[in-house]
Amino acid sequence: MSESLPTNLQGRRILLGISGGIAAYKAAELVRGLRKGGAEVRVVMTEAAIEFVTPMTLQALSGNPVRVGLFDPAHEAVMGHIELARWAELVVVAPASADFLARLHAGMANDLLTTLCLATTAPIVVAPAMNRQMWQAAVTQQNVVGLRGRGVIVWGPAEGEQACGEVGPGRMVEPAELLAQCDSHFADGPLKGVRVTITAGPTREAVDPVRFISNHSSGKMGFAIAEAAAQMGAEVRLVAGPVALPTPAGVERIDVESAEQMLEAVLADPGEIFIACAAVADYRPAEVADKKVKKSAEEISLQLVRNPDILATVAALEGAPFTVGFAAETENLIENGRGKLQNKRLDMVAANWVGARAAGGGFNSDENALQLIWHDGEEALPRCHKHELARRLLEVVVRRFQQR
Numbered sequence: 031m032s033e034s035l036p037t038n039l040q041g042r043r044i045l046l047g048i049s050g051g052i053a054a055y056k057a058a059e060l061v062r063g064l065r066k067g068g069a070e071v072r073v074v075m076t077e078a079a080i081e082f083v084t085p086m087t088l089q090a091l092s093g094n095p096v097r098v099g100l101f102d103p104a105h106e107a108v109m110g111h112i113e114l115a116r117w118a119e120l121v122v123v124a125p126a127s128a129d130f131l132a133r134l135h136a137g138m139a140n141d142l143l144t145t146l147c148l149a150t151t152a153p154i155v156v157a158p159a160m161n162r163q164m165w166q167a168a169v170t171q172q173n174v175v176g177l178r179g180r181g182v183i184v185w186g187p188a189e190g191e192q193a194c195g196e197v198g199p200g201r202m203v204e205p206a207e208l209l210a211q212c213d214s215h216f217a218d219g220p221l222k223g224v225r226v227t228i229t230a231g232p233t234r235e236a237v238d239p240v241r242f243i244s245n246h247s248s249g250k251m252g253f254a255i256a257e258a259a260a261q262m263g264a265e266v267r268l269v270a271g272p273v274a275l276p277t278p279a280g281v282e283r284i285d286v287e288s289a290e291q292m293l294e295a296v297l298a299d300p301g302e303i304f305i306a307c308a309a310v311a312d313y314r315p316a317e318v319a320d321k322k323v324k325k326s327a328e329e330i331s332l333q334l335v336r337n338p339d340i341l342a343t344v345a346a347l348e349g350a351p352f353t354v355g356f357a358a359e360t361e362n363l364i365e366n367g368r369g370k371l372q373n374k375r376l377d378m379v380a381a382n383w384v385g386a387r388a389a390g391g392g393f394n395s396d397e398n399a400l401q402l403i404w405h406d407g408e409e410a411l412p413r414c415h416k417h418e419l420a421r422r423l424l425e426v427v428v429r430r431f432q433q434r
């Protein structure tokens with residue numbers, strides 16, 4: 031392991047999970063490195079892990095009692111498992127076996143480690159380690175894609191010679207590399223201390239107490255941006271319409287329903303950077319019936335009125351934040367995006383294809399591509415997972431924001 035000591039780990043609270051696999055012995059080296067870097071480390075092992083390395087070794091290295099079982103009165107009395115889940119600033123599971131990944135993906139809480147992963151709001155990192163066939167198995171790959179989609183960070187696996195004698199992907203990333211990744215996880219991000227407000231998801235415009243007008247926005251892009259911004263150190267407020275997505279770690283979430291509620295929540299603090307990712311309904315019913323509208327006439331009509339344009343309102347504020355709008359287009363992507371940039375007086379537009387040209391990206395998809403447009407420049411971000419896309423988008427936003 032490198033002799034240069036990490037610098038960002040000082041005082042950080044890291045929960046290290048160890049699941050069953052031959053690479054478990056390498057976790058000892060990771061604990062040692064984390065402690066040398068100044069981190070506080072608490073170790074939780076699965077029943078299978080203690081077949082490979084003894085809790086005593088990890089207790090000595092971490093300086094804290096090692097926990098295995100969920101039902102241990104002595105340990106629970108010192109620090110209950112929910113308290114332990116809250117204590118952690120980062121959860122690292124290394125090695126993460128195929129079985130552990132499957133249980134994590136299924137949302138199981140059938141041992142202490144999976145219970146903690148379910149109960150924590152801290153970011154979860156997994157470092158997979160298994161035989162290459164097990165890694166390449168379709169079900170393992172599906173589990174990993176699903177976990178990534180839920181914000182779990184996956185480090186590795188590496189390729190090379192395996193304990194079973196085979197060669198291929200499945201080796202745990204080396205402890206020195208894991209240590210470096212943990213260290214950079216806590217490095218000051220480029221958005222350190224910057225207040226970022228993001229809108230996400232659809233809005234719902236009530237027709238009567240049981241009906242509403244809405245759209246198919248999943249909120250995935252906005253949530254991915256919120257998560258990436260938090261990881262870059264920003265203080266993130268996520269104003270979310272009705273979506274079924276978990277709140278990313280370290281993000282303040284404000285749930286709203288209608289466009290008017292969304293506007294009010296945004297104006298409470300539009301931030302220093304405002305990113306409007308929500309698919310706000312352009313119109314709402316002129317009147318909301320206070321009782322359920324009964325079925326009677328063959329035809330009825332609904333009068334709609336324009337909703338406030340949240341993005342344009344924020345961009346027109348005195349001392350407006352750096353504003354980024356989205357433009358979903360079915361034709362003339364760049365011209366229409368540029369038009370929106372000027373009409374709404376934005377700092378940047380992130381334009382993307384919807385409809386036939388979207389080729390599987392856009393609404394509800396896990397992937398997308400974006401064309402970024404600003405006054406004197408543009409940049410294309412090719413199609414990739416929305417988490418990766420969010421990070422790349424923010425890298426450009428950071429550059430433009432700093433030059434403003």
Ligand code: C5P
Nearest residue numbers: 306307308310337338339340341355356
């Ligand atoms: O004008 P258009 O709806 O195409 O612009 C889309 C952009 O404007 C998106 O960033 C969306 O979040 C934002 N918007 C808004 N309030 C509205 C309508 C759109 O903030 N009422």
